[in-house]
Amino acid sequence: MKKALLGLSLLVGLAACDVNRLPETNISDDSFWTSESDIKAANNYLYTFLPGFNNDDVWSDDAFGLASNTVSDGSRLAPATAGGDYNTPYNLIRAANNVLEKAPRAAVTPAVLDRYLAEARFFRAWGYFGLVQKYGSVPLILKTLDENSPELRQPASPREAIVDQMYADLDFAIANLPTITSLGNPDYGRISKTAAQAFKARVALFEGTFAKFHSKRDATKHLTLAVASSKAVIDSKEHALYGNYFDLFQLAGEGRQNKENIIVRQYGVSTTERVATHTYYRGSLENGNVNPTKSLADSYLMRDGLPLTKSKLWTLPDSSHKVFRNRDTRMSATFMKRGDAMMTTKPIFDIANLVFNKTGYMFRKFANVDDWNTQASTIDRPLLRYAEVLLIFAEASYELNNAVTDEELDMSVNLLRERGQIAKLTNAFAKTNGLDLREEIRRERRVELAQEGFRYWDIIRWKIAETELVKPVLGNFYFKSEFAAATVNLTPDNIILVQAASFRKFDPLKDYLWPLPINEIALNPELAQNPGW
Structure with a gap:
């Protein structure tokens, strides 16, 4: 599959509209859908839509970047034009619909056909889930469209209808994969x-x-x-x-x-045998684009299974690295602590750089010294x-x-x-x-899924974002003798204050759904903006 994806990576560089339109020198669409290998190759393109590494955790109270995030602090505006949040899922849905319509042309057995149709229906559900999470109700498109298709001007389908379609697609996938x-x-x-x-x-x-x-x-x-x-x-x-x-x-x-x-x-197994590479460790961890907060750190239990507020094992630390004592070992695997391997120019971690790591904490998941050197990691996500x-x-x-x-x-x-x-x-x-x-x-x-992009969506579905996202963003305990000279704000109890509560807001009447892009509403008058936006 990696070899197939490597070939397809040439297509990924094209604009989305070009991917659906092969050059005239290539095999025509009418003569392509003839064999199992054709369907499999078409389905391989769907896998390129699986998301790579990102910094989405800064939307939540688990992480903070180099500066405040407009989703997290409630200052964002409705986008003027559609970006990847809206367009990418629909590009995936179109690609899946294309397979579902054309794969039956191939001379394959029903079982083989259903296996690849099942993959396509899985990915269609994947695309719609991303849309429903953000926008709630969106247009439900179950076939490929052209510029004259009336579906381009249809209203959003009820959320429940979209979810039921996802279930139907996934049930077909479960039965045939x-x-x-x-x-x-x-x-x-x-x-x-x-x-x-x-x-x-x-x-x-x-x-x-x-x-x-x-x-x-x-x-x-x-x-x-x-x-x-x-x-x-x-x-x-x-x-x-x-x-x-x-x-x-x-x-x-x-x-x-x-x-x-x-x-x-x-991504691959080495720099020489790879599908693609990423620079998540160096770009997002070392450079401070995503750093854990005190809120996340305090969530890790003590060894006795009790939270900090109840455990006799917890004592206020007299140095920042002592927050790891007697804790759930997943904390030490997720947060950088004194003695961990870091990077070539600083082989052993001792303390976070507050210029980049604003919270005084640094994530450790996916940290790899070799990746820092090559800036071409093949660690899978x-x-x-x-x-x-x-x-x-x-x-x-x-x-x-x-x-x-x-x-x-x-x-x-x-x-x-x-x-x-x-x-x-x-x-x-x-x-x-x-x-x-x-x-x-x-x-x-x-704590189990920290730094894997779940926290924001969890506080959205639990309806606690209005409570959690308006709190101040705090970091590690601050000890002047440890941290290099840096301008830092502190709470009265000596904790790094990254962003005060006065700069954070969350409107429960509108912020539980994302705003639809304004140009999409202009293109389709039947599409209504989400409440409050």
Whole structure:
């Protein structure tokens, strides 16, 4: 698949409108759709839409960049023209619709055809989920259009209708895709049966909790599907947690030997055998485009399974690196700490550079010294892990029943806690220590999936953005003897103040949905702007 994607990378450089229109010297569209290899090659293009590394966590309270973010602090305006947030999903949807319409021309067996149609329908659902998350209701397009198509001027479809179409597409994918085991090493990276099940669980959890906490539609329907879909992945026995949390995000964690990764954006295995490269570590971590906050740091439990406010193991540190003592080991794998390998010009990390790392913290996930040197990393981006499936199962079970059993906790979050080397979560433990099970399940999701682009969407669906995003952005404890001279604002208790609450706002009447691009509304008068924008 990597060889196929490498060839297709030549097409990726073209504008989206050009990708759908091959040069006249190439094979014509009418003569292309004749064999399995043709369909597979067309489907390979869909994989180029899997998202690469980004800094989306700065939209949330988990991270802060070199400057304030307009999504996070509530200062953004409706965009004048459509960008990647709106156009890219529709480009993917068009490409998927193109496959669905033309692949049946090929001389292949029904089973082979359905397998590739299943891939296309998976990617169509993937595209619509990105649109629904941001905009809620959007036009539902299920065929390729030309400039005269009346669908170009249709109103947005109801959100529930779009979600039901996603479920239908994913159910077809689940029924017709091969297992990840049968894909084996040759087709590693292609979408599998459990990938479709796991993604359906993600969609259903998002919709179920959004419906529940925003008092909209039928939450039970979606939460029931989330439990069933995540449980189907668990029962398949196709996946398992990877042993080492830090290595999970390194080259060591790549390939079929890592049964935790369910969907990945592949880059390659070395600088000489690669599909593409990225500079996420050097550009986004070292240069300060995304840095963890105190809010995220404080979410990590102590070894006894208790939060900082309740654990006897926690004492105020007298140096910044002591915040890592007796903590969930995933914190040390996610945050840079004294003694970690860093980069050629500074081989061992000691303290964050406040010029770049505004919070006084620095992320460690995906950190690799060789990548700093080459600026051409081939570390894959995990897009859906088995750990997320376990978290979906736990959260959906709780939200469906307003309770979760110890057995359900043992088969989900406690497996993750065991890897983090912290005490188990049980109903008795929560009651004894005055813990809220919902909050502990949410905490587990936050720390397990930190720096992977989930936090913003979680606080949106839980309807807590209006509470969390208006808080001040804080960083590490500040000790003058450690940090190099830098202009820094501090709270009265000696914590780095990155952005005061007075500069942050969130309007719950409009900010839970994104604004549609103004030019799209001008092009289609039937398309209504989201409330408040």
